[in-house]
Amino acid sequence: MTKETRIITLANQKGGVGKTTTAINLGTALAAIGERVLIVDLDPQGNASTGLGIERSERVVSAYDVLVGDKQLTETVVHTAVPDLDVVPSTMDLLGVEMEIAGSADRVLRLRNAIRDGNHGYDYILIDCPPSLNLLTLNAMAAADSVLVPLQCEFFALEGLSQLLQTVEQVRSSINPRLEIQGIVLTMFDGRNNLANQVVADVRAHMGDKVYKTIIPRNVRISEAPSHGKPAILYDLKCSGSQAYLQLASEVIRRERQLKAA
Numbered sequence: 513m514t515k516e517t518r519i520i521t522l523a524n525q526k527g528g529v530g531k532t533t534t535a536i537n538l539g540t541a542l543a544a545i546g547e548r549v550l551i552v553d554l555d556p557q558g559n560a561s562t563g564l565g566i567e568r569s570e571r572v573v574s575a576y577d578v579l580v581g582d583k584q585l586t587e588t589v590v591h592t593a594v595p596d597l598d599v600v601p602s603t604m605d606l607l608g609v610e611m612e613i614a615g616s617a618d619r620v621l622r623l624r625n626a627i628r629d630g631n632h633g634y635d636y637i638l639i640d641c642p643p644s645l646n647l648l649t650l651n652a653m654a655a656a657d658s659v660l661v662p663l664q665c666e667f668f669a670l671e672g673l674s675q676l677l678q679t680v681e682q683v684r685s686s687i688n689p690r691l692e693i694q695g696i697v698l699t700m701f702d703g704r705n706n707l708a709n710q711v712v713a714d715v716r717a718h719m720g721d722k723v724y725k726t727i728i729p730r731n732v733r734i735s736e737a738p739s740h741g742k743p744a745i746l747y748d749l750k751c752s753g754s755q756a757y758l759q760l761a762s763e764v765i766r767r768e769r770q771l772k773a774a
């Protein structure tokens with residue numbers, strides 16, 4: 513692995529907050545500006561794999577084989593239609609990982625070891641987590657330099673955040689001292705909705721400059737894109753959602769450079 517690889521885990525134990533959408537479109541945006549990017553799909557639902565156009569029949573090997581089997585990371589990589597954007601796909605087998613590796617001493621470090629051992633040359637590895645703080649998510653946090661938390665602009669946005677931050681803290685104090693919260697990205701924002709504006713103000717008040725300046729708007733093009741097997745940025749570059757993800761990518765790069773320098 514090159515020293516320069518930055519590994520970012522997208523985590524939130526709530527489902528439907530924009531983890532997968534952010535992994536796909538942030539990954540595409542980073543690739544579009546010249547970074548070599550790998551998305552690791554750790555959600556048994558496999559939405560990131562589907563959204564990147566990887567048919568189930570193409571998922572012969574998957575993240576499961578990295579965590580449980582003896583496959584090298586690079587042996588499981590599939591290219592996507594986006595140049596410089598690859599994916600380690602998910603299969604339903606991932607549902608069984610917890611049971612299968614629970615008894616092994618290195619169960620939380622499986623992904624980290626695989627990424628460290630692999631001579632892959634990626635600039636960024638984005639790990640898309642399932643909606644749970646389970647062993648898959650812990651593997652993702654153990655492997656990462658930083659955590660990116662998508663929060664949906666809705667009433668209960670902050671609910672559950674303290675549990676997530678606590679988990680990050682536990683991982684930091686036990687197995688991965690370098691783990692940082694890269695930032696919190698507000699998603700599915702609808703400016704016509706007063707509540708959404710209130711949520712943005714609340715989250716900024718609580719989390720300060722951990723919150724990215726970029727806010728991802730609710731945008732129908734974003735939700736249509738996965739059914740075409742394409743990142744929104746390829747499906748409709750001009751739409752407000754794609755533009756926001758491009759902006760987020762430059763913020764992420766800036767923060768990663770700061771974290772790396774620190």
Ligand code: ADP
Nearest residue numbers: 527528529530531532533700729730731734735
């Ligand atoms: P998670 O991975 O956290 O479960 P997803 O990224 O799958 O969340 O998003 C949940 C749903 O919301 C998906 O159907 C997705 O297409 C849709 N969605 C995500 N972000 C947006 C957005 N900015 N505008 C409109 N729909 C969105």
Ligand code: MG
Nearest residue numbers: 531532555559
């Ligand atoms: Mg998801």
